[in-house]
Amino acid sequence: MSTTKFKIQMIEKSRALDHLLALLKIEGLSGQEGKVAAEARKRLGAAGCKAAWIKHDNAHKRIGQDYEVGNLIVKIPGKGSLRTQPRRLFSGHMDTVPLCRGAIPEVSGDRIIAKGATALGGDNKTAVAALITVVESILINNLPRPPLTFLFTVGEEVGLHGSRNVDLKDLGHPTFGINVDSSHPDYAIIGAIGGDHWEANIHGRSAHAGVHPDQGISATLIASLAISDVAKQGYFGKIMIDGHHGTSNVGTITGGEATNQVTDHVRVTGECRSHSRSFLRTITSVYRRAFNNAVKQVRNNRGERGSVEFLAKRGYDPFKISERSEPVRRAKSAIKALGGDPHLVIADGGLDANNLSARGVPTVTLGAGQYNPHTIDEYVNIEEYLTGCRLLTLLATS
Numbered sequence: 001m002s003t004t005k006f007k008i009q010m011i012e013k014s015r016a017l018d019h020l021l022a023l024l025k026i027e028g029l030s031g032q033e034g035k036v037a038a039e040a041r042k043r044l045g046a047a048g049c050k051a052a053w054i055k056h057d058n059a060h061k062r063i064g065q066d067y068e069v070g071n072l073i074v075k076i077p078g079k080g081s082l083r084t085q086p087r088r089l090f091s092g093h094m095d096t097v098p099l100c101r102g103a104i105p106e107v108s109g110d111r112i113i114a115k116g117a118t119a120l121g122g123d124n125k126t127a128v129a130a131l132i133t134v135v136e137s138i139l140i141n142n143l144p145r146p147p148l149t150f151l152f153t154v155g156e157e158v159g160l161h162g163s164r165n166v167d168l169k170d171l172g173h174p175t176f177g178i179n180v181d182s183s184h185p186d187y188a189i190i191g192a193i194g195g196d197h198w199e200a201n202i203h204g205r206s207a208h209a210g211v212h213p214d215q216g217i218s219a220t221l222i223a224s225l226a227i228s229d230v231a232k233q234g235y236f237g238k239i240m241i242d243g244h245h246g247t248s249n250v251g252t253i254t255g256g257e258a259t260n261q262v263t264d265h266v267r268v269t270g271e272c273r274s275h276s277r278s279f280l281r282t283i284t285s286v287y288r289r290a291f292n293n294a295v296k297q298v299r300n301n302r303g304e305r306g307s308v309e310f311l312a313k314r315g316y317d318p319f320k321i322s323e324r325s326e327p328v329r330r331a332k333s334a335i336k337a338l339g340g341d342p343h344l345v346i347a348d349g350g351l352d353a354n355n356l357s358a359r360g361v362p363t364v365t366l367g368a369g370q371y372n373p374h375t376i377d378e379y380v381n382i383e384e385y386l387t388g389c390r391l392l393t394l395l396a397t398s
């Protein structure tokens with residue numbers, strides 16, 4: 001038996017599935033990853049990790065917003081013939097989107113689905129479970145490996161917070177990374193889109209909506225004018241202008257107190273994305289201008305205008321790592337070793353790999369069978385999840 005084949009068989013299927021089902025049952029929305037982290041620590045300990053290898057960083061203190069825990073970091077010393085090789089990083093995020101609240105996983109044929117009308121949380125519990133499976137198979141089978149770091153991040157879904165706030169020193173300065181946060185294990189993500197978050201606070205003037213609406217300045221009207229202006233210019237939703245591509249979305253509109261009161265405050269939040277740094281800036285500036293112009297169009301009977309504060313923040317920069325870089329070469333050959341057909345792709349969503357790559361750890365993102373994330377149709381393909389576990393074990397030990 002070749003060593004590759006030997007390693008591939010080192011995955012204990014029932015253990016791998018047990019990790020996944022247990023983690024899918026635990027709620028862990030962004031900022032509330034404490035219970036997921038505790039379960040992961042318990043399972044890593046049972047797999048043979050020494051307590052001294054496992055720690056939390058204090059990323060949660062830097063993120064603020066009452067985050068329960070920081071990133072979970074596990075550092076495993078090298079062993080055997082590979083122990084002097086440079087350190088490798090494996091990562092996956094622990095948090096799930098709010099649609100996963102109350103999810104109950106259920107095996108249905110060759111899939112795991114959510115029982116009720118919730119998302120499942122395969123994004124990204126497949127990664128957490130797969131990484132625990134990798135650690136377990138390495139330690140139980142005493143496989144030769146370079147020094148390895150496993151990073152379980154917090155707050156990925158709401159702006160890649162954990163990976164932005166991780167200290168490379170805490171990771172032991174790995175030379176490259178493998179992130180897990182995708183679907184089919186044959187697809188290696190080598191780049192991803194960049195994104196901005198923005199928020200517009202519109203202040204108008206309150207007045208009785210029946211008696212003196214003309215004295216009021218409606219923040220609702222200003223918001224509607226601004227949003228429809230963006231749409232008329234072609235910058236709402238899917239954007240294709242002069243060969244430039246991107247997306248934008250208005251995610252929340254909140255404000256107002258009563259129907260008989262002209263609305264004096266509305267808060268609108270949204271996001272913009274593009275693979276091009278400069279076009280990303282353009283999309284966000286279209287929103288900024290639209291809100292500023294809309295304010296000028298709405299006046300009350302005294303000629304007064306409202307105001308708007310528009311705040312935009314770069315969530316993550318677009319990135320692409322070289323096809324000849326070590327993680328890409330290794331990912332391709334590992335996929336082939338498992339009989340797969342490697343494809344290199346660019347993702348339309350932000351990933352922890354954006355931050356890690358930007359910070360000098362070129363990171364490729366692989367899949368472990370999660371599909372339709374952030375929808376109630378989310379599911380995990382069990383066979384692909386197991387293939388993902390094998391692929392990662394191979395990448396950690398070859």
Ligand SMILES: [Zn+2]
Nearest residue numbers: 093123124181
């Ligand atoms: Zn994800």
